[in-house]
Amino acid sequence: MGFFEKLKEGLQKTRKGITERIDKVLVSFGKIDEDLFEELEEILITSDIGLETTTRIIEDIKAKVKENKITDPTAIKGLLKEELMKLTEGESSLKLDTTPSVIVIIGVNGVGKTTSIGKIANLLKNQGKKVVLAAADTFRAAAIDQLEIWAKRADVELIKHSEGSDPAAVIFDAIQSAKAKKADVLICDTAGRLHTKKNLMEELKKVFRIIDRELPGASRENLLVLDATTGQNALSQAKTFGEVVDLSGIVLTKLDGTAKGGIVIAVKSELNVPIKLVGVGEGMDDLQNFNSKEFVEALFD
Amino acid sequence: MVFEGLAGKLQDTIKRLRGQGRVTEKDVKEMMREIKLALLEADVNFKVVKDFINKVSERAVGKDVMESLTPGQQVIKIVHEELIELMGKTQSKVSFASNPPTIYMMVGLQGSGKTTTSGKLANLLRKQGKNPLLVACDVYRPAAIKQLQVVGEQLNIPVFAMDDKTDPVVIAKNAVDYAKKKLHDLIIIDTAGRLHINEELMEELANIKKTVKPHEILLVVDSMTGQDAVNVAESFNEKLGVDGIVLTKLDGDTRGGAALSVKAVTGKPIKFAGMGEKLSELEPFYPDRMASRILGMGDVLSLIEKAQEAFDEKKAIELEKKIRSMQFTLEDYLDQIQQLKKMGPLNQVLGMLPGFDKKALQGVELDEKQMVHVEAIIKSMTKRERINPSIIDASRKRRIAAGSGTTIQDINKLLKGFEEMKKMFKSVSEMSKKGGKGLGKFKMPF
Numbered sequence: 001m002g003f004f005e006k007l008k009e010g011l012q013k014t015r016k017g018i019t020e021r022i023d024k025v026l027v028s029f030g031k032i033d034e035d036l037f038e039e040l041e042e043i044l045i046t047s048d049i050g051l052e053t054t055t056r057i058i059e060d061i062k063a064k065v066k067e068n069k070i071t072d073p074t075a076i077k078g079l080l081k082e083e084l085m086k087l088t089e090g091e092s093s094l095k096l097d098t099t100p101s102v103i104v105i106i107g108v109n110g111v112g113k114t115t116s117i118g119k120i121a122n123l124l125k126n127q128g129k130k131v132v133l134a135a136a137d138t139f140r141a142a143a144i145d146q147l148e149i150w151a152k153r154a155d156v157e158l159i160k161h162s163e164g165s166d167p168a169a170v171i172f173d174a175i176q177s178a179k180a181k182k183a184d185v186l187i188c189d190t191a192g193r194l195h196t197k198k199n200l201m202e203e204l205k206k207v208f209r210i211i212d213r214e215l216p217g218a219s220r221e222n223l224l225v226l227d228a229t230t231g232q233n234a235l236s237q238a239k240t241f242g243e244v245v246d247l248s249g250i251v252l253t254k255l256d257g258t259a260k261g262g263i264v265i266a267v268k269s270e271l272n273v274p275i276k277l278v279g280v281g282e283g284m285d286d287l288q289n290f291n292s293k294e295f296v297e298a299l300f301d
Numbered sequence: 302m303v304f305e306g307l308a309g310k311l312q313d314t315i316k317r318l319r320g321q322g323r324v325t326e327k328d329v330k331e332m333m334r335e336i337k338l339a340l341l342e343a344d345v346n347f348k349v350v351k352d353f354i355n356k357v358s359e360r361a362v363g364k365d366v367m368e369s370l371t372p373g374q375q376v377i378k379i380v381h382e383e384l385i386e387l388m389g390k391t392q393s394k395v396s397f398a399s400n401p402p403t404i405y406m407m408v409g410l411q412g413s414g415k416t417t418t419s420g421k422l423a424n425l426l427r428k429q430g431k432n433p434l435l436v437a438c439d440v441y442r443p444a445a446i447k448q449l450q451v452v453g454e455q456l457n458i459p460v461f462a463m464d465d466k467t468d469p470v471v472i473a474k475n476a477v478d479y480a481k482k483k484l485h486d487l488i489i490i491d492t493a494g495r496l497h498i499n500e501e502l503m504e505e506l507a508n509i510k511k512t513v514k515p516h517e518i519l520l521v522v523d524s525m526t527g528q529d530a531v532n533v534a535e536s537f538n539e540k541l542g543v544d545g546i547v548l549t550k551l552d553g554d555t556r557g558g559a560a561l562s563v564k565a566v567t568g569k570p571i572k573f574a575g576m577g578e579k580l581s582e583l584e585p586f587y588p589d590r591m592a593s594r595i596l597g598m599g600d601v602l603s604l605i606e607k608a609q610e611a612f613d614e615k616k617a618i619e620l621e622k623k624i625r626s627m628q629f630t631l632e633d634y635l636d637q638i639q640q641l642k643k644m645g646p647l648n649q650v651l652g653m654l655p656g657f658d659k660k661a662l663q664g665v666e667l668d669e670k671q672m673v674h675v676e677a678i679i680k681s682m683t684k685r686e687r688i689n690p691s692i693i694d695a696s697r698k699r700r701i702a703a704g705s706g707t708t709i710q711d712i713n714k715l716l717k718g719f720e721e722m723k724k725m726f727k728s729v730s731e732m733s734k735k736g737g738k739g740l741g742k743f744k745m746p747f
Contacts, residue, residue: 046347048527051338109550109578110412110523139578141416141451142444149443163451194553227412231344231527233555254411257496259529282441 022080026073032065036073040080047262048231053269057083081296087265088292090274095248096124098219100132100178100186102211105251106204107225108237109192112253114143116225116279117189118150119287125154129184134174135160136167136207139191147189153284157181167191168206175214195240208245223276225251228261238267249276252290256280326362332376333358345558346531349387349565357383387561388588393545393570395426398516401486402434404477406513408506408541409521410533411494414549416445418521418575419491420452421583422547425573426487427458434485436476437462438469438509439493449491456580459483469493470508477513490515497536506541517544519572522563524551530559531566538567548586549575560591627727631687631719635679638672674707678715681705690716 021043029036037058044054061079064070070079094103103120105113114137121131133151135158137143144160151158159174171188178186190207193200211220222245226234241247250273255261264275275290333354340350360379397403405422407415416439423433435453437460439445446462453460461476473490480488492509495502510518520543522530537543546563551574564571571586623629679687681704686693693701693716698709705711 042347045341046528048344048529051342108525108553110414112412140448141455142448145444145447146442194550196552196554227523227525229410229523229527229529229533230525231530231555231558232342233344233525233553236554254496257410257529258498258532259527263527 022077026076029073032071032073032076036076037062040076044262047260048266049262050232050235050266050270053087053266056269057087084265085292085296087269088275088290088295090268090292092249092274092276092290092292094221094276096129096185096219096221098217100175100183100215101219101221102175102215103185103187103221103223104190104207104211104245105188105223105225106190106241106245107192108194109140111192111225111227111230112279113137113192113225114146114150114189115282116251116253116277116287117147117187118154119279119284120277121150121156121187122154122284123287124185124187125156130182131156132174132178132181132183132186133158134171134186134188136170136174137189137191138163138165138167138170143189143191157183167203168210171207171210172214175211179215195237201240201244204244221248221276222246223249223251224273225253226263226267227253227259228255228263229257229259230263232263232266234263235266235270238271238273242271242273247271247273249274251277251279251287253279256286329358329361329376332361336380340558340561343556343558344525344527344530344562346528346562346566348531349562352565353383353387353561384561384591385589388564388591389570390588392585392587393572394585395517395519395545395572397431397487402477402480402488403431403486403517404488404490404513404515406490406492406506406509406515406518407521407547408492408518408537408543409494410496410523411442413494413521413523414575415439415494415521416448416452416491417578417580418547418549418573418583419449419489420456420458420580421575422519422573423453423458423487423489424456424580425583427456431487432485433458433487433489434476434480434483435460436473436488436490438472438490440465440467440469440472441493445491445493452580459485469505470512473509473513488513497533497540503536503540510541518542519545519547520563520567520569521547521549522559524548524557524559524574525553525555526559528562530562534563534567538569543567543569545570545572547571547573547575547583551575552577552582557591627723629723631679631682631690632684634719634722635676635687638676638679674705674711675715677705678707678712690719 022040025036025039025043029039040061041054041058044057045051049057057080060083061076064079065076070076095101096103105117105120107113117133121133124131131154133147133156135144135147137147138161141163144163148158148160157177159170159177161170161173167190174186174188177183188207188211190204191200193204195201208222211218224238224241224247226237230237238247238250250264250267252261252264252275255278267273268275275292275295277287278290278295279287336357337350337354340353341347345353357376357379360383361376395405407419407422409415419435423435427433435449435458437446437449439449446465450460450462461472461479463472463475469492476488476490490509490513492506493502495506497503509515518541520534520537522534526533534543534546546567546569548557548560548571551557560571563569571588574584574586576582576584623633678701681701682690682693686697686701693712695709698712701707701712702709
């Protein structure tokens with residue numbers, strides 16, 4: 001099964017959710033009026049797209065309806081699709097030009113950081129890149145062991161210290177190792193942390209300082225991992241992590257459930273952080289570059 | 302703070318309505334829209350919101366509200382009451398088997414926090430006299446078994462594990478036999494995270510259930526979950542029959558609407574709330590308090606309880622006497638700091654006070670490190686110095702600074718602050734002699 005099929009399958013529930021309801025609404029309305037828009041608004045909000053973004057989408061559609069003198073409710077679907085595509089568009093490939101380049105994976109607890117790293121390592125390895133992993137989640141029990149297993153699966157090197165050690169020190173060692181071995185990409189795992197914990201965010205700053213100092217000018221991808229089941233709090237996560245470091249992209253995980261993942265649309269639209277990678281399963285290959293056209297197509301089929 | 306601002310928004314709506322004489326049905330409708338949007342923004346499921354709004358507006362268009370002089374507050378009161386109603390009126394506890402061992406099975410999506418919660422729950426119930434055994438049934442996620450073992454080690458609670466090639470049903474069964482032999486009266490089974498639509502893995506849970514007949518199945522739900530929370534809770538409940546819910550990661554800034562959603566669709570009580578990364582940070586879930594927090598009314602009850610836990614009543618009376626007679630010394634001050642520390646992170650404590658919203662608190666630097674410094678400084682003083690700080694001269698200051706790893710400036714700051722506090726105490730106790738009340742603007746010198 002190709003990735004597109006997987007994404008489609010993963011989004012099946014989403015599609016059923018959004019499109020079926022939209023179709024129903026559009027058919028049931030004879031004309032375009034306020035009530036129709038209110039229904040649409042509700043549907044978008046319940047896909048975790050969020051109030052602000054939903055309002056923006058609705059306003060845009062309203063403007064277009066007026067401008068083009070559209071009277072047929074079923075034409076709204078095309079407009080909505082256009083709108084969503086426009087909102088999620090962006091550069092999704094990872095920028096890894098220097099040797100070494102650095103990818104830092106951050107996010108709250110339980111979103112799937114370590115698993116995503118395993119998959120990204122595999123992805124890059126298959127592209128013929130030499131990858132080094134840094135096990136800088138020294139806090140969670142057995143996080144290092146977990147990454148080690150992924151490193152073995154992807155057949156890449158892992159730099160680790162013992163549990164409870166300073167994550168910045170792990171990063172430092174990993175950078176030296178990556179330099180010495182002329183690795184193409186260094187991927188850094190970090191401990192999950194709620195963005196509201198000030199001291200943990202400070203710890204993260206230290207990690208970034210080390211990278212800035214030791215690898216000035218290196219290509220950097222600071223990727224925030226978001227769980228597709230997350231609701232509006234993802235915005236707060238993206239905002240707060242964005243204050244600590246320049247986020248270069250989002251990794252959206254667990255899209256194979258019934259979660260609608262609409263929150264990425266909100267994150268992209270409100271904070272302009274592009275979605276770069278999407279995870280749709282537990283397998284090693286179930287992570288791919290985000291494609292806005294495919295994403296919206298899969299939603300609407 | 303969860304749903305902060307809803308109360309404020311309603312007040313705004315009311316303000317706009319002022320001067321119209323009375324509240325009309327249309328006004329109520331507008332208020333309902335505010336409530337609806339606030340709840341949706343808080344990730345409460347839209348079906349749940351709809352039902353909720355219907356209930357509230359039915360009551361709100363009633364005579365009491367329309368004719369009330371404070372319709373806004375009336376509406377808030379109704380919302381508050383209905384929220385409590387929706388979340389379950391009373392706190393629910395876990396139950397124990399009459400014929401031990403009691404078996405709990407932890408289930409949920411990936412990353413919701415099952416393993417950590419298993420450890421926390423074992424720790425909490427051990428304090429209540431149980432002898433728990435943790436069982437590692439997550440054979441899928443790399444190093445999940447190891448994670449539970451490390452948690453068990455940290456807590457000094459035994460963990461039953463087999464290798465990751467073994468069928469989880471077999472592991473669970475063997476664990477029960479083992480527990481009986483070793484006289485464990487409580488078994489907590491940690492299962493692998495799975496999607497509720499994964500038939501095969503859901504079947505596995507059903508088989509574990511059939512084999513070990515758990516006393517309670519606890520669904521672990523991430524409080525940051527969005528609209529999907531209903532689907533998850535519904536499926537797990539349908540396929541397994543859930544007995545209770547544990548809400549995790551409530552220490553973040555999530556509005557936690559998922560709590561309302563899962564309770565409403567399953568009808569099952571939320572029994573615990575995970576409040577932090579430490580293995581001690583699992584608390585009973587109090588629906589009424591959560592409702593107050595949702596409305597930004599502060600969680601006064603929790604705070605009072607925390608304070609009671611931490612403060613020694615005798616010491617408090619003694620302290621009051623000392624303050625009145627102006628014998629408050631640095632020694633007493635040290636005592637105070639230590640008691641304050643027992644209450645938990647200051648941010649958390651203040652967050653529970655009404656009128657404090659968490660966002661505002663984020664700006665305020667509550668530097669707990671400074672508290673540690675103050676403690677170190679006082680501890681580096683001799684007993685005489687603590688009782689009579691006026692004897693602290695330059696040479697003593699140098700010694701204290703060296704001993705506490707601080708600077709002389711730090712010590713000066715502390716002494717100055719302490720003097721100011723004493724002065725304030727003095728004026729306060731004089732005031733209260735004259736019949737004044739309260740400590741007024743009480744400022745600690747750190």
